[in-house]
Amino acid sequence: xxxxxxxxxxxxxxxxxxxxxxxxxxxxxxxxxGAEIARRDALExxxxxxxxxxxxxxxxxxxxxxxQLVDHEPPNRMSFDSRMPGMIGYMGVELIALxxxxxxxxLEIELKPETLSARLLVQSMKxxxxxxxxxxxxRVAEFAKTTEDRYGRMV
Numbered sequence: 001x002x003x004x005x006x007x008x009x010x011x012x013x014x015x016x017x018x019x020x021x022x023x024x025x026x027x028x029x030x031x032x033x034g035a036e037i038a039r040r041d042a043l044e045x046x047x048x049x050x051x052x053x054x055x056x057x058x059x060x061x062x063x064x065x066x067x068q069l070v071d072h073e074p075p076n077r078m079s080f081d082s083r084m085p086g087m088i089g090y091m092g093v094e095l096i097a098l099x100x101x102x103x104x105x106x107l108e109i110e111l112k113p114e115t116l117s118a119r120l121l122v123q124s125m126k127x128x129x130x131x132x133x134x135x136x137x138x139r140v141a142e143f144a145k146t147t148e149d150r151y152g153r154m155v
Contacts, residue, residue, distance in 0.1 A: 001122050001129075004108040005137045007144035011151035013097040016105060017075035019147050020093050021046050030054070040066070048072050059121070065089075086118030087111060107140055 009016055023046065027037050033056075040051040050069040055062060065084040072078045075095060082089040089111050096104040113119040125132060 001126055002108065002110045003133060003136045004106070005140050006104055006106045007140055008098065009103045009105055009144045010101060010148045011103060012101060013075045013095050013103045015151050016095055016103045016147060019150075020095070020105070021072075021074070021078060023050070027052075030056075046072060059124075086115035087113050087122070105140075105144060109136075 030037055036055040038053045040053055041049055043050055046069070048069055048071065052067045054065045054067055056065075057063070063084055065082050067080050067082045070079055070081050071092075077092065077094045079090065079092040082091070089109065091110075092106075092108045094106040094108075096106070098104055111122055111125075113122045
């Protein structure tokens with residue numbers, strides 16, 4: 001199952017990459033939403049090999065997942081692989097400079113079930129694909145708008 005969206009942001013590519021690679025901010029936001037996150041690596045600067053153990057509630061069950069940064073090419077892209085019991089996932093963020101002050105962000109998430117129970121979970125998500133896709137697009141649009149607003153206040 002794939003989700004993909006793109007948003008144009010009124011900020012330079014370097015600024016946008018700095019925001020999308022601010023892992024500590026994303027970690028704090030996830031903690032406020034009830035997730036448990038533990039860093040698994042000892043890297044001091046963002047780069048390939050960063051890894052996290054994540055636990056969260058989804059559809060009434062506790063889910064545990066390992067996430068690893070597998071591609072980090074500032075300021076153009078990063079991608080993550082994730083693994084949870086019965087399922088593997090991929091998330092990619094690609095940034096394209098449209099001009100000096102505008103950036104296009106393309107975000108893609110893919111889930112691949114490996115077991116029958118994971119296939120049932122993905123199948124139920126496919127049935128709700130429309131609403132999940134809309135929520136995904138709204139959240140990405142909100143992130144883009146917030147990023148643009150923060151950049152506008154800096155300039």
